[in-house]
Amino acid sequence: MRSKKTLILFLVITILVIGSAYGLYDHFVGGGAGTGTDQIEPQARKEAPDFTVYDSEGNKVSLSDLQGKPVVMNFWASWCTYCEDEFPYFEDAYERYGDEVTFMMINASETQDVIDTYIDEEGYSFPVYNDAERDAATKYDISSVPATYFIDENGRIAKEIIGATDKETILANVSELLGSSQ
DSSP, X not given: OHHHHHHHHHHHHHHHHHHHHHHHHHHHTSSXXXXXOOOOOGGGOOBXXXXXXXXXXSOEEEGGGGTTSOEEEEEEOTTOXXXXXXXXXXXXXXXXXXXXXXXXXXXXXSOHHHHHHHHHHHTOXXXXXXXXXXXXXXXXXXXXXXXXXXXXXXXXXXXXEESOOOHHHHHHHHHHHHHHTO
């Protein structure tokens, strides 16, 4: 009798663990969080928290300095496979919309040398920022990467994607930002 209860308990726990693992996978990798263009309606958008990061020359840059133009902000790391997968999509969006939209690719976990080496080796041209003091990461509660924010020209968050995303989603959200600013 006791072994039957133990077996049932084991099966229940196994099912719960597998279900939870699938839910997390679906949310962060399988498309649950990183797809879609369900923009936040302008009247419901929250103010994007201001922060200060450093460009590759060591100059301070604050989000508030960029107001008046939409911003695509991505938190990343060179060791992140999902970040590596989505970087070509951001590069494409930057090449298409870089004059109309500000791109901020923010790294909060590595030294400037590591960041510069990675970007140079991969040949990316979008602007990269170092959040060595974790000001941005703290204000946006970044506990994992990638994470992407689409911020309208008024400094309000229009869309938040926690986890990996794809080219179509990035381009659709940039297009949506530009549509709301014109």
